[in-house]
Structure formats: C-alpha cells, structure tokens
Amino acid sequence: MDPLVPVGATGHPCLDPHRVSQLAPMGMKIATWNVNSVKVREARVVGWLREHAPDALCLQELKTADEAYPDDAIREAGCESAVFGQRTYNGVALISPHPISDVARGFGGGVADSDPQARLIRGVVRGVTVFSAYFPNGRTVGSESHGYKLAWMGRLLELLETRFDPRDPVVLAGDFNVALDDRDAENPEQWASSVLCDPATREALERIREWGFVDVVRKHNPEGKLYSWWDYRRLAFPRNDGLRIDHVFATVPVAEASTAAWVDRNQRKGKKTDKPSDHAPVVAEFDL
DNA sequence: ATGGTCGCGCAGCGA
Numbered sequence: 001m002d003p004l005v006p007v008g009a010t011g012h013p014c015l016d017p018h019r020v021s022q023l024a025p026m027g028m029k030i031a032t033w034n035v036n037s038v039k040v041r042e043a044r045v046v047g048w049l050r051e052h053a054p055d056a057l058c059l060q061e062l063k064t065a066d067e068a069y070p071d072d073a074i075r076e077a078g079c080e081s082a083v084f085g086q087r088t089y090n091g092v093a094l095i096s097p098h099p100i101s102d103v104a105r106g107f108g109g110g111v112a113d114s115d116p117q118a119r120l121i122r123g124v125v126r127g128v129t130v131f132s133a134y135f136p137n138g139r140t141v142g143s144e145s146h147g148y149k150l151a152w153m154g155r156l157l158e159l160l161e162t163r164f165d166p167r168d169p170v171v172l173a174g175d176f177n178v179a180l181d182d183r184d185a186e187n188p189e190q191w192a193s194s195v196l197c198d199p200a201t202r203e204a205l206e207r208i209r210e211w212g213f214v215d216v217v218r219k220h221n222p223e224g225k226l227y228s229w230w231d232y233r234r235l236a237f238p239r240n241d242g243l244r245i246d247h248v249f250a251t252v253p254v255a256e257a258s259t260a261a262w263v264d265r266n267q268r269k270g271k272k273t274d275k276p277s278d279h280a281p282v283v284a285e286f287d288l
Numbered sequence: 289a290t291g292g293t294c295g296c297g298c299a300g301c302g303a
Contacts, residue, residue, distance in 0.1 A: 235292090
C-alpha cells in the first residue's frame with residue numbers, strides 16, 4: 001500500500017471517507033496516552049487495554065526502539081501495534097484490536113525533509129485515519145526548540161492540507177504540548193509565558209484546528225477544569241496543578257458522532273512505586 | 289530542603 005495515497009483513494013468501500021456516516025452505528029473509542037517510557041508502563045498499558053477495550057490507543061514517548069517495543073504483551077491483550085520507535089527520546093505507536101492499514105511514519109510524502117525525531121504515525125482503523133502525534137515541547141519561548149516546535153506544527157498542517165480532506169474521517173490524537181486556552185490550566189497565570197501556552201504556539205494549533213478539526217474533549221467539557229498532565233515535581237498532582245495538553249481532535253463527520261470524552265485520572269494516581277506516567281489517558285467515544 | 293521528579297543510561301539532558 002502506498003502510504004502517500006490519501007485515505008479513501010484505495011477504492012475499497014469501507015475506506016471511503018465520505019461513507020463514514022453511512023456505516024451502521026457501532027461504538028468506537030479512541031484514546032491517547034503519553035506513557036513516558038512504554039517499557040516502564042507496559043503492565044499499565046496492557047491492563048488499560050483489557051479494562052477499557054479501546055478501538056484505537058495512541059501512545060507517545062515510547063522512549064524505546066522498535067526492537068524493544070513490548071509487541072508480544074500487546075498481542076496477548078488482543079491488539080496489534082503500528083510502531084515508530086526511537087531510543088531514549090520520543091517514539092509513538094498506534095494500537096488497535098482491529099486491523100491497522102495504510103500505516104505511515106513521520107511526515108513522509110515529500111511534504112518536507114524527513115524529521116529526525118519519531119513523533120508522528122498514522123494508520124486507518126475501521127475507516128478512520130488516526131494520527132498518534134507527539135508535538136515537540138519547545139522548552140522555552142524563543143529557543144531553538146521552540147522554533148522547531150512551531151515549524152513541526154506547520155509541517156503537520158501542510159501534511160493535512162496536501163494529503164487529506166476535512167470531510168474525511170480523521171482523528172488527530174496525542175500529546176500536543178499545547179494548552180488551548182486558560183480553561184486548560186488550573187493556574188493559567190503560572191503557565192502564561194510557558195511554551196505550553198504562549199501565543200505563537202496557541203496560534204499555530206489554532207491554524208491546525210481551523211483546517212477542519214473539532215476539539216472533542218472541549219465539546220463535551222466546555223467548562224474546562226479537566227487536565228491530562230501534572231508535573232512530577234512540586235506535588236502537582238495532589239494540588240491538581242494540571243494542564244490539558246493531550247487532545248483528541250476529529251474532523252466534523254467524526255466529531256458529530258462523538259458521545260462522550262473524558263480523562264482517566266485514575267492512571268495518574270498512585271505512589272512512586274506504582275509508577276504512574278505524568279500524563280493520564282484521554283478518551284473520546286463515538287457512535288461510528 | 290535554597291531544590292523539589294521522573295526516565296534514560298550511566299553524565300547530563302529532556303520533560
């Protein structure tokens with residue numbers, strides 16, 4: 001399968017994006033989780049798959065090369081994985097109990113030069129193109145890393161514009177490292193000048209959203225006060241000093257079918273020996 | 289306590 005061919009161009013009726021609303025309604029649950037090392041979080045991931053039975057689970061920060069990815073344990077939980085691993089840093093995966101087709105790693109497609117960091121993978125699950133994205137953090141505003149973050153987001157937008165159609169069923173899920181507005185932080189003033197909230201970063205994400213996405217978690221939680229990441233330091237979780245930086249964006253035909261969206265805050269709980277990630281899973285459910 | 293926590297990989301970086 002040519003990964004450069006847009007989804008829906010394969011000729012298979014089940015992959016025709018414009019037919020998504022014609023499919024018999026079934027539950028479809030899509031989740032994203034920055035696991036901060038898939039090896040350390042292996043038992044949690046397997047347990048979470050068994051408990052919540054998502055149709056797609058997007059992982060970020062594997063910090064693991066492809067060869068060391070726990071593929072056997074995931075298979076024992078009944079799922080296959082599409083993996084774009086990297087040693088030490090980054091690394092993303094897409095997990096599903098269904099077949100994953102049309103897998104593409106990175107930006108590909110000659111949109112821009114290849115990215116040396118493994119931050120993006122996509123595949124088609126039950127007719128929906130699902131991206132697992134780990135946006136760069138950016139460290140500090142104005143830094144070289146911040147420039148890389150903004151450029152990376154621009155490349156993602158270019159990929160969407162050139163290879164996809166907002167009328168297609170597309171889900172962009174992952175750790176965006178962006179809190180969209182002040183509802184997405186418990187202490188917004190504390191984070192205002194950080195790379196998670198700075199105006200240039202928010203504007204870059206707004207341009208991606210305007211391409212044709214709905215923020216599905218916001219749709220179901222307009223009041224805010226729902227976070228996905230709490231720093232390991234400064235007792236952030238007990239104080240609920242969190243931010244919502246992990247997102248599930250969906251194009252309109254998918255977002256119109258959403259029925260619920262939530263954060264599995266339980267996965268952030270526990271003592272040091274329980275080894276929680278600093279991120280909790282973000283889940284969106286659809287009648288698709 | 290003048291930092292504070294993780295994970296990687298074995299010093300110091302990135303988050």
